[in-house]
Amino acid sequence: xxxxxxxxxxxxxGARADGAGNLRVALLRGVNVGGVTVKSxxxxxxxxxxxxxxxxxxLASGNVLFAGDAGAAELAEAIAKALSAQFGYPAxxxxxxQAKVRDVLEAYPFDEVDDRQPYVVxxxxxxxxxxxxxxxxxxxxxxxxxxxxxGVLYWEVRKGMSTNSTFxxxxxxxxxxxxxxxxxxxxxxxx
Numbered sequence: 001x002x003x004x005x006x007x008x009x010x011x012x013x014g015a016r017a018d019g020a021g022n023l024r025v026a027l028l029r030g031v032n033v034g035g036v037t038v039k040s041x042x043x044x045x046x047x048x049x050x051x052x053x054x055x056x057x058x059l060a061s062g063n064v065l066f067a068g069d070a071g072a073a074e075l076a077e078a079i080a081k082a083l084s085a086q087f088g089y090p091a092x093x094x095x096x097x098q099a100k101v102r103d104v105l106e107a108y109p110f111d112e113v114d115d116r117q118p119y120v121v122x123x124x125x126x127x128x129x130x131x132x133x134x135x136x137x138x139x140x141x142x143x144x145x146x147x148x149x150x151g152v153l154y155w156e157v158r159k160g161m162s163t164n165s166t167f168x169x170x171x172x173x174x175x176x177x178x179x180x181x182x183x184x185x186x187x188x189x190x191x
Contacts, residue, residue, distance in 0.1 A: 023054060024072075024188050025078055025101055027122055028062030029092040029180040036089045038062070046082050056191050063182070065098065065190065072096065076124070092178050094122050100151075101190050108184060109147045110156040117162055117183060121153040121171075123179035129153050131177055135170045155181070 011035055026047075033040050043064060047055040048174055052066040052172040068075050072095040083091035112118050123129060129148050144157040144165045157165050171179070 023098040026064040027094045027180045031062030119155040128177045
């Protein structure tokens with residue numbers, strides 16, 4: 001890796017520095033949890049090595065803004081392969097347009113209240129939303145609620161219950177379904 005800085009200058013939110021359009025967002029699954037540690041600068045270096053521009057890491061939870069021209073699935077595959085080679089873990093990545101993040105935030109269906117965590121579950125295949133809903137089954141609305149969105153699943157859960165709620169337990173291990181979850185605070189930082 002070249003050791004380039006993870007910080008890249010941006011203009012208005014969502015605009016590439018060269019004015020060429022919207023950025024992409026790479027959502028990495030399982031980064032900086034479960035013994036997989038990936039620092040921001042080496043992470044950004046991987047994206048630079050792949051030829052992406054306007055690279056910026058966001059928080060330490062596996063979020064990277066970048067400009068890249070290929071399709072989302074092709075980008076996700078290339079990024080996952082490079083991350084696996086560089087960091088020695090089986091990387092899994094979902095790539096979306098930054099504009100999609102904005103749309104997802106604007107469509108969040110639940111009121112944000114102090115005792116609840118607002119999440120969005122991203123999937124690599126839109127058909128997986130129904131599979132997750134089927135796995136969820138009936139939920140206790142006093143604890144959590146889920147609602148399908150455009151290519152995402154919205155999830156609201158009582159604070160302190162994120163890892164041991166019914167939905168969390170039923171969908172924690174879903175072979176063949178790639179998901180990654182972000183809270184609304186994190187998503188807002190990606191704009």
